[in-house]
Structures are given as structure tokens and as C-alpha cells.
Amino acid sequence: MLDIGRSSVTHMLEDLIKNYLVTNKQVDPAKFDLPSLQVADLGLDSLDMVEMLFEIEDQCGFQLPDPMRYMQMSFADMVANIESAIREHFNGELPELAFAKAEA
Amino acid sequence: MNKVLITGLGAISPLGADSRSTFAGALSGRSAICAAPAEIGKWLPQVLVAPAAAEPEPLLDRKYAGIDRATQFALVATREAMSAAGIAAAPEDSRRFGVFAGIGFGGAHSIDALYSRFYQTLLDPALAHKNPTIMHPLTVPRMMSNAAAALVSMGYGLHGPSNTYSVACASSAVAIGEAFRAIRHGYLDAAIVLGTEAMLTPGTMIAWNALRVMAKPDPLDPASSCRPFSRSRTGFVLGEGAAALVLESEARASRRQAKVVAELSAYGCSSDAEHLTAPSVAEQVNAMQQALDMAGLSPAQVQYLNAHGTATDAGDVVETQSIRKVFGDAADRLMVSSTKSMHGHLIGASGILEFMISLMALQSGSVPPTAYLDDPDPRCDLDFVPRVARHACPIDAVMSNSFAFGGSNVSLLARRYAA
Numbered sequence: 001m002l003d004i005g006r007s008s009v010t011h012m013l014e015d016l017i018k019n020y021l022v023t024n025k026q027v028d029p030a031k032f033d034l035p036s037l038q039v040a041d042l043g044l045d046s047l048d049m050v051e052m053l054f055e056i057e058d059q060c061g062f063q064l065p066d067p068m069r070y071m072q073m074s075f076a077d078m079v080a081n082i083e084s085a086i087r088e089h090f091n092g093e094l095p096e097l098a099f100a101k102a103e104a
Numbered sequence: 105m106n107k108v109l110i111t112g113l114g115a116i117s118p119l120g121a122d123s124r125s126t127f128a129g130a131l132s133g134r135s136a137i138c139a140a141p142a143e144i145g146k147w148l149p150q151v152l153v154a155p156a157a158a159e160p161e162p163l164l165d166r167k168y169a170g171i172d173r174a175t176q177f178a179l180v181a182t183r184e185a186m187s188a189a190g191i192a193a194a195p196e197d198s199r200r201f202g203v204f205a206g207i208g209f210g211g212a213h214s215i216d217a218l219y220s221r222f223y224q225t226l227l228d229p230a231l232a233h234k235n236p237t238i239m240h241p242l243t244v245p246r247m248m249s250n251a252a253a254a255l256v257s258m259g260y261g262l263h264g265p266s267n268t269y270s271v272a273c274a275s276s277a278v279a280i281g282e283a284f285r286a287i288r289h290g291y292l293d294a295a296i297v298l299g300t301e302a303m304l305t306p307g308t309m310i311a312w313n314a315l316r317v318m319a320k321p322d323p324l325d326p327a328s329s330c331r332p333f334s335r336s337r338t339g340f341v342l343g344e345g346a347a348a349l350v351l352e353s354e355a356r357a358s359r360r361q362a363k364v365v366a367e368l369s370a371y372g373c374s375s376d377a378e379h380l381t382a383p384s385v386a387e388q389v390n391a392m393q394q395a396l397d398m399a400g401l402s403p404a405q406v407q408y409l410n411a412h413g414t415a416t417d418a419g420d421v422v423e424t425q426s427i428r429k430v431f432g433d434a435a436d437r438l439m440v441s442s443t444k445s446m447h448g449h450l451i452g453a454s455g456i457l458e459f460m461i462s463l464m465a466l467q468s469g470s471v472p473p474t475a476y477l478d479d480p481d482p483r484c485d486l487d488f489v490p491r492v493a494r495h496a497c498p499i500d501a502v503m504s505n506s507f508a509f510g511g512s513n514v515s516l517l518a519r520r521y522a523a
Contacts, residue, residue, distance in 0.1 A: 050241035061225075061234025090233075 013056070014079050020055045037075040044071075056082060062089050108287045109357045109521060110365040112189025112350030113460050114181040118343045118447045121158035122184055126347075126447070126457070127464040129157075130472035131493040135327045135446040137319075137341045144309045151313060152321055152329050153304045154343030154448025171246055171255070173213040173302035177346035177453075178205065178252035179259065182298050185348035186260065189362060191294075194261035197356075200293040202264030203257045204283035205300070206276030208452030210249025210268070212303035218243055219307065252300050252346075264292050270452070273412070275299060276347070277455025277506035277514035281371030283351050293356045299456035300346035312342060315381075317416055328476040332413035332442035333420050333484040340414045343448025347457040358523065366463050367521040369501075370398035376511030382418055383507055388426035391513040392503065396430070399517045401501055403434035406517070408471055408497070410462045410504040411488075413442020414449060423505065424484045439497070441489040445475035455506035459516050462502040466518060470495045 021027040027042055044052065049067050057063055064085055070078045087093070115122060118136035119129025129136070140151045160176035161169060168176060186192075195201055218239060225236035245251060250268040257266040265286075269278040276299020283295035303309075312318060319329045319339040330341045357364060372394030376384040396403065411423055428435045443461055450457055465471050470493055477490035501519040508514075 047241070054238075054241050057238050058240075061231070061238060063235065063238060 010079055010083055013083055016055060017052060017079065020052055025052070032075070035076070039070050039073050039075055039078050042075070060086055060089065105288050106290060107354035108284050108368045109352050109354055109362075110349055110368055110463060110518065111352050111357050111362040112185040112187075112191070113348070113365060113463065114184030114186070114188065115345065115347040115457060115460060116156055116158060116160060116177050116180045117345035117347065117450070117457055118154035118156055121163070123347070123460060123464070125157070127461060127468075127472075130443050130446055130461050131470055133446070133473050133475045133491055133493060135330065135448075135475055136343070137327050137329055137448055139321070139326060140304070140309065144304070144306050147306065148309060148313050150320060151309055152319055152326060152341045153309075154341050155304060156345045168255070170240075170242070172211050172251055173344070174207060174210065174300045174346070175246070175252040175255055177302055177344065178298045178300040178348070179255060181300070181346040181348040182256050182296055185350050186296060189350035191350060193259065195294075197293055198261055199263045201262045202283060202286060202292045202295040203253045203262055203266035204279040204295050204297045205250065205253035205256070205266075205268045206279035206298070206452050206455060207249055207252065207268060207270060207300050208272050208275050209301065209303045209308065210270065211247025211251065212305055212308050214243060214247035216305035216307040218247070252298060256296060256298065260296070262296070264295070271512045272508035272510050273449070273451055274455055274506040274508035274512045274514045275452035277459065277504070277516055278373065278512070280349065280368070280456060280459060280516055281373060281514060284368050284371050287351055287353050294350070294352045296348060296350055297456065298346060298348040299450075299453040301450050301452040302344045303451070304342060304344050309342070318342070319415060330415050330445050330448060331476045332411070332415040332445050332474055333424070333481055333488045334415070334477050335479045335481045337415040337417065337420065337481070339416055340444060341448040343450045345447075345450055345457065346453050347460045349456065349460065364521045366466055366518040368516070369519050370395040370517040372398065372515040374513045376513070378511060380511070381509050383422040384511065385422055385426050385429065387511070388423060388505070388507060388513050389429050391515040392426065392430040392505065395503060395515040395517040399501070399519065401517070401519070403431040404437065406501045406503050407439060407499045408462060408465050408502045409438055409440045410458045410502070411440050411442045412505045412507045413444055413474065415442070415444065419507070420481065421483045423507070424486055427486060435486060438487065439471050439489050439494065440486045441472055441474040443472050445477070446472075455504070455514060455516075458506070459504040459518070462504045463518055466499050466502045466520060469497050469499055471497050471499075
């Protein structure tokens with residue numbers, strides 16, 4: 001297990017999601033400059049949403065519940081929510097995730 | 105009833121990454137058969153395969169990365185056929201344009217990968233923190249048998265029916281026949297027909313090996329291991345790839361002055377209703393006779409027949425008897441070859457690939473051989489065009505047979521088109 005500070009983890013998760021959406025779902029990278037960006041404004045359908053979550057689930061090894069709830073959140077809240085779900089799953093710690101390793 | 109014309113061909117096969125190189129490969133008399141890759145060979149060292157001549161994924165747009173390999177082959181072959189026909193995406197008559205697909209074992213790669221990932225995660229101690237049930241959310245849309253038809257219909261904006269036929273070795277021959285009927289009887293004006301198969305995976309090969317129909321490797325030249333109609337035959341070799349055809353009503357094709365490959369003139373089909381794997385003379389005869397009758401041709405008017413020719417004892421002998429029964433005296437003047445000796449058995453894609461090769465023989469007058477046939481089985485006594493291609497043959501009509509496990513028989517017939 002790695003003990004990485006909250007802000008850097010948030011950053012890594014955010015980058016993982018951003019990169020995925022820009023590369024695979026043709027989301028305009030400029031959208032992420034807006035601090036109030038809403039998930040609903042990313043133009044994702046339900047299939048896109050579960051594909052995006054899989055990028056995280058594949059590395060964490062568990063399924064994030066109720067994917068469509070993220071549609072009501074801001075992008076920042078979604079990232080925070082996913083991070084707390086990961087911490088909760090691993091009893092407050094973070095597993096040695098491939099994306100964490102790559103960036104650490 | 106509408107005349108049905110073929111206006112585009114496409115393929116990616118063990119013999120080549122497009123239709124032209126596939127046909128050139130078929131005329132060469134050399135096969136693409138080789139030892140199975142290590143992941144299969146370590147369990148089944150005797151097993152041979154006929155892998156596609158090119159990897160499909162790099163040939164496609166990035167958005168098709170990760171989809172099932174069979175769907176990728178289908179998209180490559182379809183693109184060639186549509187472009188050869190001069191048809192772009194979203195045709196004006198898109199509701200009169202259908203997609204007809206044939207595949208034997210849909211999603212074989214995706215299904216194999218699913219089980220493999222599940223058990224690897226379950227059994228690897230280093231992955232103990234992972235739930236083995238975490239799978240890619242598109243696993244189902246990737247493994248469904250109609251994945252190729254769906255993506256072709258979406259990719260080209262075709263709003264007619266997009267149907268998939270799974271009839272083992274006859275799948276894509278049925279798809280051609282059903283598309284032919286839909287245009288002939290006025291339900292559609294055009295169709296893209298595709299056949300695809302990609303199942304050279306450990307799981308699938310283990311299953312095929314258990315059926316005891318696979319060719320044993322020739323110790324001197326493994327490429328020569330599939331020998332239809334030969335006394336020394338030992339069975340067939342599984343291949344992978346896809347082929348595609350564009351069909352159009354004569355009215356549509358002439359309206360846009362399309363270049364015509366040939367007229368698709370008949371589709372005969374029947375079922376043995378007898379045995380899971382053993383073929384039947386009576387019903388093979390029925391399928392071929394239906395095709396001749398529908399085309400209004402006498403046996404002597406057909407010059408080339410691409411046999412199902414799987415290099416199994418039962419299959420080769422029964423097909424020879426069936427051809428003799430249908431063609432009578434004309435059987436001795438008919439050129440018959442099994443190109444499976446070179447591209448292997450593409451199961452769901454075999455019907456359309458072999459029909460496409462037959463069409464190219466009709467166009468060019470060059471007939472592909474039955475490769476490696478130097479010791480014919482005396483019970484198989486037709487002109488099987490042994491070993492070497494024949495050129496400058498006058499050909500006006502060709503037939504292609506596909507006889508499936510499960511007892512489904514299909515004969516397709518095409519003839520030279522004169523406007």
C-alpha cells in the first residue's frame with residue numbers, strides 16, 4: 001500500500017479521467033479549465049460513463065456503484081467521490097494502483 | 105422479380121489483406137497454414153492454424169480498438185467492398201439498404217478473454233486485492249454474434265435490416281442467399297453481405313481438437329497439411345478472416361452505372377435432418393439442384409465449382425457423389441477445387457470467401473487449384489484441378505457449396521452478367 005497525500009491522488013485520478021475522455025471520447029481538453037465543469041456537460045451517455053469508470057475499476061479491482069449518479073455532480077465532486085470510494089474500499093488506504101505508480 | 109448483381113468485393117484472409125491478394129494467393133497453390141501460436145501450441149502441439157495475413161486493428165480507425173477480432177475483420181472487408189462498389193456512407197436510399205452477416209462462433213476472442221481474465225485474477229496471488237468479476241462494460245456488445253452487423257450498419261448509416269445468420273460452416277453462404285432473396289423479391293434494393301470468423305483462441309482450439317477433425321501436421325511441409333480429396337487427407341485447419349460483397353438490384357446498379365462483377369443468379373438450401381456432423385448426399389443434391397433450377401442452367405453450363413471440400417473422409421466422398429449425381433455426364437467437364445487447402449476453413453466466413461474466389465475465377469478465367477493434391481482418393485474422381493491453377497479458362501457460371509455441421513446445405517450460383 002502507498003500512502004499518498006490527498007491532493008496528489010486527486011490529481012492522478014483527475015488526470016486519468018481527463019486523459020481517457022480526451023483520447024477516447026473526443027472531449028475538448030479546454031472544458032477541464034472551467035472549475036465549475038459539470039459531468040453532464042461532458043456529453044457522455046450511460047455507456048460512455050461505465051466505460052470511463054472501468055478505467056478506474058480495472059486498476060482498483062472493484063466496481064463503483066450506481067454510475068449514473070455522477071451525471072448530477074460537478075466534475076470535481078465526481079473525482080472526490082471516486083477517491084473516497086476507493087479509500088473506503090481499502091479501509092482508508094490506497095492500493096498500489098498502476099496510475100499512482102506511474103505518476104509517483 | 106429483380107435481377108441481383110454483385111458490385112463490390114472485399115476480403116482479409118489468410119491468403120491476403122484484400123480481395124486481390126487473396127485471389128492471387130489462391131492461384132499460387134501455396135497455403136497460409138502453419139503451426140499454432142505458442143499459447144495454443146503448448147497445449148496442442150499438433151494443431152495447425154491459418155492466421156489472417158494482416159492484423160486488422162491497425163487497419164481501422166482508433167475507435168474500433170478493443171472490439172472483437174471477428175468484427176474488426178468484418179469492418180476491413182466491408183470497407184474494401186463498399187469502396188470497390190463506389191458506395192459512401194449514408195446512401196440516400198439507406199432504408200432500402202440492408203446488412204446481412206454470417207458468423208459461426210460470434211465473439212470467440214471476447215469470450216475467451218473474459219474467462220481468461222476471470223481465472224487469472226482469481227488464481228494469481230498478486231491480484232488478490234482485485235474482484236475477478238470486474239470486466240470491461242462493453243464485453244457483452246463485443247461478444248454478441250451480431251456485433252459486426254451492428255457496427256457496419258452504424259458505420260455506413262444503413263437503415264434496412266441488419267441480420268446475422270449463424271449456421272456454422274454455411275453462415276455467410278446463408279447470409280448471401282437471404283440478402284439475394286430480399287433484393288430479388290423487392291424488400292430491399294441493396295445489401296452489404298459479410299462473413300467473418302476469428303476463433304484461433306486456446307479455448308476454441310481445445311474444443312475443435314476434441315472433435316478429432318483437425319489435420320495432422322505434414323512432417324516435411326506443415327503448409328501442405330490440409331489435403332482435400334487426397335488419399336492422405338487427415339482433416340481441416342481452422343482459418344480466420346472475413347469477406348464482403350455488395351449486392352444491388354439491377355435497376356439500382358444501372359441507375360448509378362455501377363461496375364458489375366457478376367450476376368448472383370441462384371441460392372439453393374436444404375437441411376439433412378439426420379446427423380449432427382455426417383453429410384447427406386440427398387440433401388446436398390437438393391441444394392445444388394435448386395440452384396441450377398433457379399438459375400435456369402443445365403449442368404453443362406457451369407464450368408467451375410468451389411467445393412466445400414473440408415478434407416474429412418466423409419465430407420470429401422459424399423460431396424463427390426453429390427456433384428456426380430447433380431452434374432451427371434457434365435461432372436467430368438466441371439472443374440472443382442477446394443481452396444480450403446490454402447486458406448483453411450474459415451467456418452462462418454468460409455462460404456462468402458469461397459464464393460468471392462469463385463467470382464474472381466469467373467471474372468479472370470483463372471481457376472484456383474486444390475493445393476497439395478498429388479495422391480487423389482480413388483473415390484474422389486472429379487477434375488479437382490490438382491496442385492496448379494489453370495488460366496484462360498472460358499467460364500460463364502460458377503457454383504460454390506457450403507455444407508455445415510448441423511446439416512445445413514447451401515449452393516450459390518453466379519454467372520457472367522450482360523446488361
